[in-house]
Amino acid sequence: MVRYISGGESHGSRLVCILEGLPAGVKVSSEFVNAELKRRQSGYGRGGRMKIESDRVNFISGIRFGETIGSPITLSVENRDWQNWSDKMSPEGKICGEKVTNARPGHADLIGAAKFARSDVRDILERSSARETTMRVAAGALCKIFLKNCGVDISGEVLSVGGVSGEQNIKNRIDEAKSLGDTVGGVFEIKISGVPAGLGSHIQWDRRLDAKFAAAFMSIQAIKAVELGDGFLNAKKLGSEVHDEIFISDGKIFRKTNRAGGFEGGMTNGEPLIIRAAMKPIPTLMKPLQTVDIATKIATTASKERSDTCAIWAACVVGEAMAAIVTADAFVDKFGSDALCDTLANLKNYRARLAEDFGL
Numbered sequence: 001m002v003r004y005i006s007g008g009e010s011h012g013s014r015l016v017c018i019l020e021g022l023p024a025g026v027k028v029s030s031e032f033v034n035a036e037l038k039r040r041q042s043g044y045g046r047g048g049r050m051k052i053e054s055d056r057v058n059f060i061s062g063i064r065f066g067e068t069i070g071s072p073i074t075l076s077v078e079n080r081d082w083q084n085w086s087d088k089m090s091p092e093g094k095i096c097g098e099k100v101t102n103a104r105p106g107h108a109d110l111i112g113a114a115k116f117a118r119s120d121v122r123d124i125l126e127r128s129s130a131r132e133t134t135m136r137v138a139a140g141a142l143c144k145i146f147l148k149n150c151g152v153d154i155s156g157e158v159l160s161v162g163g164v165s166g167e168q169n170i171k172n173r174i175d176e177a178k179s180l181g182d183t184v185g186g187v188f189e190i191k192i193s194g195v196p197a198g199l200g201s202h203i204q205w206d207r208r209l210d211a212k213f214a215a216a217f218m219s220i221q222a223i224k225a226v227e228l229g230d231g232f233l234n235a236k237k238l239g240s241e242v243h244d245e246i247f248i249s250d251g252k253i254f255r256k257t258n259r260a261g262g263f264e265g266g267m268t269n270g271e272p273l274i275i276r277a278a279m280k281p282i283p284t285l286m287k288p289l290q291t292v293d294i295a296t297k298i299a300t301t302a303s304k305e306r307s308d309t310c311a312i313w314a315a316c317v318v319g320e321a322m323a324a325i326v327t328a329d330a331f332v333d334k335f336g337s338d339a340l341c342d343t344l345a346n347l348k349n350y351r352a353r354l355a356e357d358f359g360l
């Protein structure tokens with residue numbers, strides 16, 4: 001099982017994570033992880049924070065001389081902005097800084113403060129912030145390297161922003177939102193190719209791989225809809241127009257279409273996996289919405305934190321990372337997680353059996 005857990009506040013000293021379950025013997029480099037972290041920081045419409053941060057990974061455990069050794073991999077990334085926040089985010093000492101009490105609609109602020117009995121919304125927003133996705137990308141980068149060994153490639157693409165597509169239209173839409181003090185969301189698509197048929201299972205609800213992907217993508221901040229293949233479009237068509245017919249040529253099974261997005265019966269079917277996710281506009285607006293002050297209970301406007309106008313490119317890179325973590329988990333579940341050489345031997349045997357017995 002590949003497990004991932006992270007800790008860290010947006011303006012705390014650093015972010016950390018533990019990634020457990022990758023086989024020993026995977027050659028990894030901080031260079032690739034840092035390149036992925038850089039990709040997450042770029043994209044049109046990001047705010048001032050990205051000019052402060054320059055995310056770089058520190059390998060703390062689980063890696064020796066450039067190879068995984070099978071033990072939990074601990075990673076960290078420092079928050080450079082910490083220098084401006086060390087007193088307000090101090091783990092010990094006197095309380096410092098004004099409390100945030102006007103909760104932003106659409107954020108975790110109000111419900112988080114109520115549920116965790118906090119009088120300062122900062123105690124909630126620091127962790128609900130998408131800054132946390134930095135560690136998902138670092139862990140996902142290591143999973144991507146492992147998957148490359150297995151012949152799997154993961155890529156992502158932004159399809160639309162605020163309902164428009166095409167580079168210039170998208171830029172105009174973001175500029176327009178920014179000038180209004182507003183924000184825009186969008187849709188991105190992830191493609192995973194090289195995955196063999198038969199990962200996941202139809203046996204139980206929690207073994208269905210499509211469900212695991214949907215949950216992983218829905219866990220990304222501000223993602224409000226996930227679609228596998230042509231999910232929504234297929235709901236408008238007849239069955240005969242939807243299902244990907246099965247053909248055979250020279251003993252080899254193939255499909256001419258991939259409307260299912262590579263999933264049948266909760267399992268991969270050998271076609272590329274296609275996952276789309278819709279991101280709502282970020283709830284931190286420079287033109288704040290109506291809310292209530294949680295201290296005074298008086299109507300006010302939401303807090304104006306520095307933020308991004310659009311973070312869809314970052315979300316897309318995070319989507320790739322989540323796809324890598326889920327796919328890596330499915331691989332080690334089926335082919336083993338101790339030593340990479342054994343995992344790859346098991347994969348090779350399995351592929352050979354599917355090809356020989358089923359033409360897959």
Ligand code: EPS
Nearest residue numbers: 047049050128129130131305306307308
């Ligand atoms: C975020 C608010 C902004 C974003 C942040 C997510 O941070 P700040 O309040 O420091 O300006 O830049 O995203 C990141 C820091 C990041 O690395 O992606 C929020 O409230 O979710």
